[in-house]
Amino acid sequence: MKNVLTILTVLLSFNILSAQDQIQTQNGSFTIHLIGHGTLYLEYKGTIIHIDPWSKLTDYSQLPDADYIFITHQHGDHLDNKAISKIIKEDTKIFAPKVCDAVLSDFKNVSYLKNGDSFKTTFGSIDAVPAYNIQHMRDDQTPFHPKGQGNGYVFTIDGSTVYIAGDTENIPEMRDLKGVYIAFLPMNLPYTMTPEMVANASDMLQPKILYPYHFGNTDTNVLLDLLKDSDIDIRIRDMQ
Structure with a gap:
């Protein structure tokens, strides 16, 4: 019993019991494991794709090994x-x-x-897309995320397109992303977007499913109210 309780305590302490969403595709499904903040991983037919792993959020020694790891930018x-x-x-x-x-x-x-790179993998296709600030600046008036440094990623898995935006604002390049099924959009001031910016990004992208993520203390109810008349399935998860 002691060992069981110890394991359970570790799991709860490190948030290993993260939310999971099953996404149906043309020929099956894949699973999104939502760890927290900007961190998640995808599981498709035994392939594990980690995005921005961060050890503050979970005990990675207890998670499945990665076939692929994608990093959006250099911040810790x-x-x-x-x-x-x-x-x-x-x-x-x-x-x-x-x-x-x-x-x-x-x-x-x-x-x-770099932004614009595209290639195919064993699980589908990948596009690296821009992720940067337009409005939000540091005290020296340089952007928190300069244009050309970071990447967002568009994964196409069995016909379903997943856009993981990284740390960005509602940049005009989002208009070029067509057929987005799932969008992960950051909503954390002063580094990324306000709820109003996320609503505008959603208007550009028109995803079927929207996950606001990396949202810190931002009130997600504001976003829900802004998009209350849309047909977007807005999924609020524990992704502060």
Whole structure:
């Protein structure tokens, strides 16, 4: 009994019992595991795709090893070598923007992607897309996320398109993303978007399912009210 209680305590303490959503596709389904903040992983036919693993949120030694790891940008809540080291295996492939190269230098099988890069994998296609600030700036008037440094990612898995925006605002390039089925949009001031910006991004993208994520203390009810007349399935999860 002591061992069972100890394991349960660890699971609860590290949020390993994260929310899971099953998404139906043309020929089956995939699972989204929502860990928290900007961190999640996808599971499709035995393939594990981790996005922005962060060891502050969970015990990565208890999670499945990664076949693929995608990093959106270099900030510590998105690029965490400790978390990566717990889920990496001999053939794990890591993808990140070039700004992450110094931090990822100890790992092999790392590919650096720039905005506009596109390729196919064993589970589908990947597009690296822009992620940056237009309005929100640091005290020295430089953007929190400069244009061209970070990536968002568009995964097409068995005909279903999943857009993981990374740290960005409602940038005009979102209008170019067609057929988005699921969108993960950040909503955390001062670094990313206000609820009004997320609502505008949703108008541009027209996803079927919207997950506001990386939302900190932002009141998600504001977004729900802004989009109350839309047909978007807005899913609020524990993704502060």
